Amino acid sequence: MRNPYRTQNIAFFFLLLATLLIVVPVGLIVVIIIQKGLPAINWQFLSDIPRQGMRAGGIFPAIVGTLYLVTGAIIFALPIGLLAAIYLSEYSKDNLLNRLIKLAIINLAGVPSVVYGLFGLALFVVFFKFGASILSGSLTLGIMILPVIITTSREALESLPYSFREVSLSLGASKWQTIRHIVLPNAIPGILTGTILGLGRAAGETAPILFTVAAFYLPQLPTSIFDQAMALPYHLYVISTQVPNVDEKTRYGTALVLLTLVLFMNLVAIIIRYRFRKRKKW
Amino acid sequence: MRKLKELIIEKLILICGLASIFFVALIFLFLLKEGLAVFKIVSPFKFLFGKSWYPISEPPQLGILPLILGSLLVTVGAAIISIPVGVGCAIYIAEIAPLKIKETLKAGIELLAAIPSVVLGFIGMVTLVPLVKNLFHLPTGLTALSGSIMLAFMAMPTIVSIAEDALYSVPKTYKEGAFALGATHWQTIWRVMLPAASSGILAAVMLGIGRVIGETMAVMMITGNAAVIPNSILAPVRTLTATIAAEMGEAVVGSEHYFALFAIGIVLFVISFAINVSADLFLHKRQ
Numbered sequence: 001m002r003n004p005y006r007t008q009n010i011a012f013f014f015l016l017l018a019t020l021l022i023v024v025p026v027g028l029i030v031v032i033i034i035q036k037g038l039p040a041i042n043w044q045f046l047s048d049i050p051r052q053g054m055r056a057g058g059i060f061p062a063i064v065g066t067l068y069l070v071t072g073a074i075i076f077a078l079p080i081g082l083l084a085a086i087y088l089s090e091y092s093k094d095n096l097l098n099r100l101i102k103l104a105i106i107n108l109a110g111v112p113s114v115v116y117g118l119f120g121l122a123l124f125v126v127f128f129k130f131g132a133s134i135l136s137g138s139l140t141l142g143i144m145i146l147p148v149i150i151t152t153s154r155e156a157l158e159s160l161p162y163s164f165r166e167v168s169l170s171l172g173a174s175k176w177q178t179i180r181h182i183v184l185p186n187a188i189p190g191i192l193t194g195t196i197l198g199l200g201r202a203a204g205e206t207a208p209i210l211f212t213v214a215a216f217y218l219p220q221l222p223t224s225i226f227d228q229a230m231a232l233p234y235h236l237y238v239i240s241t242q243v244p245n246v247d248e249k250t251r252y253g254t255a256l257v258l259l260t261l262v263l264f265m266n267l268v269a270i271i272i273r274y275r276f277r278k279r280k281k282w
Numbered sequence: 283m284r285k286l287k288e289l290i291i292e293k294l295i296l297i298c299g300l301a302s303i304f305f306v307a308l309i310f311l312f313l314l315k316e317g318l319a320v321f322k323i324v325s326p327f328k329f330l331f332g333k334s335w336y337p338i339s340e341p342p343q344l345g346i347l348p349l350i351l352g353s354l355l356v357t358v359g360a361a362i363i364s365i366p367v368g369v370g371c372a373i374y375i376a377e378i379a380p381l382k383i384k385e386t387l388k389a390g391i392e393l394l395a396a397i398p399s400v401v402l403g404f405i406g407m408v409t410l411v412p413l414v415k416n417l418f419h420l421p422t423g424l425t426a427l428s429g430s431i432m433l434a435f436m437a438m439p440t441i442v443s444i445a446e447d448a449l450y451s452v453p454k455t456y457k458e459g460a461f462a463l464g465a466t467h468w469q470t471i472w473r474v475m476l477p478a479a480s481s482g483i484l485a486a487v488m489l490g491i492g493r494v495i496g497e498t499m500a501v502m503m504i505t506g507n508a509a510v511i512p513n514s515i516l517a518p519v520r521t522l523t524a525t526i527a528a529e530m531g532e533a534v535v536g537s538e539h540y541f542a543l544f545a546i547g548i549v550l551f552v553i554s555f556a557i558n559v560s561a562d563l564f565l566h567k568r569q
Contacts, residue, residue: 008468018370087299104302110558112496118547122312204398207498
């Protein structure tokens with residue numbers, strides 16, 4: 001007869017193996033990028049323009065481009081996302097419309113990133129005639145991160161106990177006053193978490209900016225929102241596939257800067273969430 | 283005055299609430315607007331099942347079957363790897379791992395989800411691609427297999443986190459009941475927990491596959507980009523997403539090539555829509 005405990009040990013061993021198969025490579029990837037990228041990082045690399053056909057010099061325009069894009073995306077997405085979250089948490093009733101909105105958010109989150117690129121090209125670059133510009137790229141990224149912001153902000157708003165609202169309403173405050181002075185201030189950490197996660201996502205995406213903003217090589221910084229710009233993820237793509245004989249160190253260095261930027265934002269989001277949970281009194 | 287202000291604000295909130303529906307519709311509309319024009323040149327049937335993709339030859343041949351098969355091959359490969367490993371990892375995290383290790387593992391999975399796909403593509407190029415090349419003695423390591431492995435890895439965060447949620451939300455009484463009847467922990471997981479969480483796990487798998495089909499940069503960097511019907515998992519392939527990303531830069535706005543790339547966008551949009559809607563149905567069935 002088979003011993004059930006032996007079967008259990010074998011099964012648990014394979015489950016552990018599956019887990020290690022995921023977690024160990026993740027750790028390795030981060031370690032490899034830090035180890036091989038760190039020697040490339042110096043002040044010149046971070047502050048100089050690319051030189052000699054991007055084989056030397058720095059990545060400053062790409063860093064600045066990414067910062068512009070991310071800022072533009074959040075300026076567009078945060079107000080809309082936040083108001084949408086307020087609608088879902090405070091105003092909507094449990095009906096068909098509510099269900100449709102939720103389904104739309106899920107689909108917006110699931111649309112392939114390259115399709116966002118197509119959409120941005122068709123609507124902002126061609127139809128609105130913004131051209132390939134920071135404006136087009138930011139708007140495209142903004143729509144892409146909308147679901148992240150809506151979902152996390154909504155969770156933050158809904159986690160606030162209903163009694164908070166009841167007390168405010170019973171004191172004679174209107175619905176909007178309650179939201180403005182009671183609900184929102186208490187949900188700020190959660191909203192901030194969502195915003196930062198959205199920022200991280202926008203900073204790392206390449207496909208949506210391919211045809212809407214990204215420049216192969218630009219020796220100067222953009223001066224207006226109608227200029228093209230370089231961006232870190234696209235720059236990494238370019239120097240690893242399109243330009244031959246780029247120093248390995250430069251590629252790893254670029255990857256490290258991008259990874260650091262994205263992981264830093266995620267870390268900040270995690271810390272805010274953690275401290276908020278600890279402080280929460282309800 | 284205050285009433286008016288409140289009214290305006292509430293209308294604004296309603297409009298923003300509807301924004302997601304508006305944007306989904308807008309995306310679909312603009313894909314249709316730019317993409318449907320291709321069907322004046324080539325019939326939908328020939329577009330979907332045509333065997334050659336030579337968009338810039340004269341006249342252009344716009345059959346996307348090689349691209350569909352490329353996407354399918356890479357996706358099936360990724361699913362075969364990621365489903366057992368991902369669900370296994372989810373079970374380990376939800377049921378077996380001690381509390382402290384559990385948090386570390388979850389952080390590791392979140393870390394993976396945060397790494398930009400272009401960084402993973404780059405790492406795949408310098409580590410995985412040479413490995414595949416040497417292991418199978420191939421002229422190039424840029425193959426469907428490399429793509430599948432990389433994509434499996436990228437689907438993990440989705441599969442693990444949703445499957446873990448599904449396992450976690452199985453009522454504790456089920457588990458206690460099984461234990462009380464003398465079942466071992468593994469028997470409980472296999473016979474009670476997994477069946478109870480099955481629709482959630484199915485949704486996890488579907489969303490993971492959705493992620494795989496839509497993934498662009500990593501796949502473009504490591505699958506070799508040959509737009510021919512693949513004959514082996516060790517041959518270079520080109521996916522639907524990579525075709526758009528690689529060729530749109532050169533396509534002239536308003537050309538047949540441009541329309542055809544948008545039509546590929548329609549195909550991708552419809553696939554992701556179908557996957558997301560049905561995954562959502564499975565998730566709601568559970569509750």
